[in-house]
Structure formats: structure tokens, C-alpha cells
Amino acid sequence: MATPGEFFAGTPKIPYRPTAGPGEVMCFKHYNAEEVLMGKKMEDWLRFSVCYWHSFCATGADPFGFPTLHRPWNEGTPMDAAKRRLQAAFEFFTKLGVKYYTFHDRDMAPEGSTLEESNRNLDEVTDLALQLQSQTGVRVLWVTCNLFAHQRYMNGAATNPDCHVLAYAGAQVKKGLDIAKKLGAENFVFWGGREGFHSILNTDVASELKHMASFFRMAVDYKERIGLKCQFLIEPKPKEPCKHQYDYDAMSVIGFLKHYGLDRHFKLNIEPNHTTLAGHSYEHDIVMASAFGMLGSVDSNTGSPDLGWDTDQFPMDVKNTTLVMKSIVEQGGVQPGGLNFDAKVRRESTDPEDLFIAHIGAMDAFARGLRNAVHIIEEGLLAGMVKERYSSFSHGIGQKVEDGSATLEEMEAFVRQNGEPKVTSGKQEKYESIFNHYV
Structure with missing residues (x-):
């Protein structure tokens, strides 16, 4: 087992240095956690979170190449590596200065040969997570269950044509909800990676949607029975890995929730890279979800539209972050959700410090976006113009x-x-x- 501070020994806590030059990248130039904007600290508007799977489990492998990221915390037996990853992650969180992290159940602990073994592994590793949370004050923004990677889920989880598979997914979510309560998670996310279809010829769409709604109702009921106080979130995505996924975009999910009477139990976790895959502009699903009071959290990343797939890059475009933060500030914040960096360093960015540089750059981009959004809202010019444009609906x-x-x-x-x-x-x-x- 590694000793605390071993993995990033040469990196101090990241400072705020607004006068730093362009080549100084290991400091915040815009993110000032304690700065107050419109009555709220910057850290409370932004609620940054590090995503565990991309930052500490990823290897840099892709469909065309082998792993490039050889991390010291991934060494040893699967359980030893799981505990080393946790120690590395919490060292990173505290040096970066974030208060939240997110994870899948199978990121946190390896899957066993039986459900019982998987649950024991999860219990053991989350005991250490609870200890590290207590020591550092870092908390869980949200937990989710990986219901897409194992071969049992190749035809879906909640929408699988075999009820045995749906039952296994339900058992896995039950344990995930127990872990969310144990660690004090503020949200719980459902992402239906395999909830969709490749061919309509072998698919009963009406049955699959009905079964998925039943699955969500079971989760709601269990959450209430165990007294779990967190927000349920659904994350839309139009494709990948399925040709068509049922959670195509924000409006598809909102329509599904309202049709099945689930809308009061759920909000949306919007990932802009997914939004652009659906053919919308970067901010589209955030704006639409917020308009219906359904924006619960944001997976803060971006993609390369010219490539056309989910590249999960760190968001660096200040225009995009300004549009996102404008919606968030206008609705009064996104709590108990946050801005989770569901993003990964490029497979060519192999130095451990690249993890810091990527997060720092994205946090600064959102800090700039927040300041811009506040200026836009406080000055009120754009809002006034929009109000005037719709003024004919104010009388007669x-x-x-x-x-x-x-x-x-x-x-x-x-x-x-x-x-x-x-x-x-x-x-x-x-x-x-x-x-x-x-x-």
C-alpha cells in the first residue's frame, strides 16, 4: 500500500495566481474559490468534481491502440490497485482543491465472479473511501452503476429482452444505492449505455420503454425505503454504443419521464459532448433542461465535432462555458449537482502533471465563463432586448x-x-x- 503523498510528491497544492504568465500552467489564473459573485462563492456556483474513471482508471487505450497511460496506482492485484487508486485520487483532489468526485461502482472496486463477491469488494474499498472522505472533507457528488460493460448487458440492462438480466441490473443498482447512502452521495446518476437498439427488427420498443420505467420506479421505491437523501439524475446520449438510445437528448428524456409519471423524482445530468452528438449546439440540452426545471447537474466536457464521436475532452472554450454558466446562474445554481469533469487527458498526454494541467485549464475556463455570465446578467442588456422582443405577450x-x-x-x-x-x-x-x- 502506498503512503499518502507518494503519487504526486512533486506537486504542491495548486495556488491562485491571477498575474501568472501564459506559460505558467500549474496555477489558477481565474478560479478563485472564495471570490463572491451575486452573493455566492465561486466554488459554490461551480461545484467542481473530478471523475474517477477517466482520471484514475483510464489507460489511454482506444480501438486502434494499446494503453499509453501507465499509472503507478494501477499496479498490484485488482483489490490492491483499487485501494492505491483511491489514495492517489484523494491526494489529487486535495492538491487540486476540489470538494467532489464521482464514480461507477465498478471503477471503485473490481467485479467478482458472483454478485456477492462484487458486493464484498465494493464494501471493502468504500470503507477506505469513507475514511479518506473523513480525513479530507472531499465528498461524493454522485454515484452510478456500470450497467453496460459486462457481457451480460450486451443487449441492455433495464431494457434487456431477458428479465434475468434486468433482475441482475436491479440487484446491482440496489447495492449502488446502499453505497450512495454509505458515502453520503448528493446525487445518483443513471446512464443507459446499452438502453437502445441496433435493429428495430428484433426490438419491441413499447415493452422496453415500459420495462425501463418499471426499473426506475423500483429504484425510487428502494431509495425511499432506505431513507437515501439524494437527487436522481438521468444522463442523455443519442448514440454510442447503440445505434439509437432511448435517452437521445434532454427533450426525449423529459418526455419519457413525464409520460410515465416519473418527472418529480428525476432531473437530468447533461453532458455537452453528448448534446453535440445529437446534432445540437453545445449549450442546447442545458438550456432546454433548465427551461423545464430539470437541469440537475453537468458533465463538463467537450468533443471535436469534426470527428463525430464522444471524445470526452476537457472544456477550454470560454464562449461555451459562458453559455453554460448563464443558464446555471439564471436558475440560481445547480446544487445539489455540480460541474463534473467527465473528461480524459489525451492518450498522448502521458505525464502525471497533465492531469493537473487539464483540470486547471478547464476550471479556469469555467471561472471565466461564470464571471462573463454574471456580467451579462447584472447589466441586463441582452435580457432587456429579449423581453422587448416578446413584449406583445404582456398585454391584450x-x-x-x-x-x-x-x-x-x-x-x-x-x-x-x-x-x-x-x-x-x-x-x-x-x-x-x-x-x-x-x-
């Missing part, structure tokens, strides 16, 4: 449309009295130019 026939009391007969009478509407400019370029002023 427009007010009746707004409150849902208008009739088609009234629409006809209004047009007969007022004639053809005057076409007004959308001023898109003006809005974009003003937005660029803040960025």
Missing part, C-alpha cells in the same frame, strides 16, 4: 395567449381588426456582437 390578446385563455375565434377577430402583422428583424447579429463583448 398576447396576455391571453400567455395565460392560456385565448381562443381561435379571438385570434381571427384580432387579425380582422389589425390586419397584416408588421415583420420585425430578429437582430441575430446584434445579439451575437453584444455577447462577444462580454467574452
Whole structure:
């Protein structure tokens, strides 16, 4: 077992140095945790979290190449490596200065040959996690269960055509919820990696969706029975690994939840890289989820649209982070969710310090986005322009449309009295130019 401080011995706690030069990358130039913006500390607006699987389990392997990231914490037996990873992770969390982390059950501890062995492994390693949380004050933002990697889930978990597989997934989620309570997780995420289909010819869509809703109801019931106080989240994704996944985008998930009466139990965990895979703009699903009061958390990453797959890169584009933070600030924050860096260093970035550099750069990008968003909201220019654009709905026939009391007969009478509407400019370029002023 490694001793504390062994893995990143040459790295001190990352400082805030706003005057640092462009080549100084091991310090925050914009993220100042204690800075107060609109009555709330920067760290409370942002609630950064490190994702365990990409940062400490990933090897750099891809479909075309072998592992490139040979981490000292992954050495030893599977259980020894699991405990070494935890120690390395908590050293990293404290030196980076984040308060949260996220994990899958199978990231935390290796799967055994039986469910009972898997559960014992998870109990043993999470005992150490609980100890390290107590020592450092770092907490779990969310837990999730890996219901997609094992071959038993190749045809899905909650939507599998074999109920035996669905039952196994249910048993795994039951244990995941127990672990979430044990570690004080603030959220629990469901990502249906295999919940979809490759061919409609062998798929009963109606049955699969009904079974998935039943699966979620079981989870809700068990959460209430054990007194688990956390927010349930669903993470949309349109494809990969399935050709079509049922949780295609924010609106698909919201529609599913409302159809099956589950919307009061769930919110959404939005990953922008998934959003762009669905053909939407970076901020689209965050804006849509927030508009319906369903934005619960953000998996803060980005992709390369020219590649067309889920590359899970660290977010560095300040325009994107500004748009995300504008939605978050407008809804008053994202707690108990946060900004989880579901991102991985490139397989060519092999130095341990690259983990720090990637997180620091992304945290600074979001800090800049937060400041920009606050300026936009406090000055109110864009909001005022939008309000004026929709001002016809604040009185008369427009007010009746707004409150849902208008009739088609009234629409006809209004047009007969007022004639053809005057076409007004959308001023898109003006809005974009003003937005660029803040960025």
C-alpha cells in the first residue's frame, strides 16, 4: 500500500495566481474559490468534481491502440490497485482543491465472479473511501452503476429482452444505492449505455420503454425505503454504443419521464459532448433542461465535432462555458449537482502533471465563463432586448395567449381588426456582437 503523498510528491497544492504568465500552467489564473459573485462563492456556483474513471482508471487505450497511460496506482492485484487508486485520487483532489468526485461502482472496486463477491469488494474499498472522505472533507457528488460493460448487458440492462438480466441490473443498482447512502452521495446518476437498439427488427420498443420505467420506479421505491437523501439524475446520449438510445437528448428524456409519471423524482445530468452528438449546439440540452426545471447537474466536457464521436475532452472554450454558466446562474445554481469533469487527458498526454494541467485549464475556463455570465446578467442588456422582443405577450390578446385563455375565434377577430402583422428583424447579429463583448 502506498503512503499518502507518494503519487504526486512533486506537486504542491495548486495556488491562485491571477498575474501568472501564459506559460505558467500549474496555477489558477481565474478560479478563485472564495471570490463572491451575486452573493455566492465561486466554488459554490461551480461545484467542481473530478471523475474517477477517466482520471484514475483510464489507460489511454482506444480501438486502434494499446494503453499509453501507465499509472503507478494501477499496479498490484485488482483489490490492491483499487485501494492505491483511491489514495492517489484523494491526494489529487486535495492538491487540486476540489470538494467532489464521482464514480461507477465498478471503477471503485473490481467485479467478482458472483454478485456477492462484487458486493464484498465494493464494501471493502468504500470503507477506505469513507475514511479518506473523513480525513479530507472531499465528498461524493454522485454515484452510478456500470450497467453496460459486462457481457451480460450486451443487449441492455433495464431494457434487456431477458428479465434475468434486468433482475441482475436491479440487484446491482440496489447495492449502488446502499453505497450512495454509505458515502453520503448528493446525487445518483443513471446512464443507459446499452438502453437502445441496433435493429428495430428484433426490438419491441413499447415493452422496453415500459420495462425501463418499471426499473426506475423500483429504484425510487428502494431509495425511499432506505431513507437515501439524494437527487436522481438521468444522463442523455443519442448514440454510442447503440445505434439509437432511448435517452437521445434532454427533450426525449423529459418526455419519457413525464409520460410515465416519473418527472418529480428525476432531473437530468447533461453532458455537452453528448448534446453535440445529437446534432445540437453545445449549450442546447442545458438550456432546454433548465427551461423545464430539470437541469440537475453537468458533465463538463467537450468533443471535436469534426470527428463525430464522444471524445470526452476537457472544456477550454470560454464562449461555451459562458453559455453554460448563464443558464446555471439564471436558475440560481445547480446544487445539489455540480460541474463534473467527465473528461480524459489525451492518450498522448502521458505525464502525471497533465492531469493537473487539464483540470486547471478547464476550471479556469469555467471561472471565466461564470464571471462573463454574471456580467451579462447584472447589466441586463441582452435580457432587456429579449423581453422587448416578446413584449406583445404582456398585454391584450398576447396576455391571453400567455395565460392560456385565448381562443381561435379571438385570434381571427384580432387579425380582422389589425390586419397584416408588421415583420420585425430578429437582430441575430446584434445579439451575437453584444455577447462577444462580454467574452
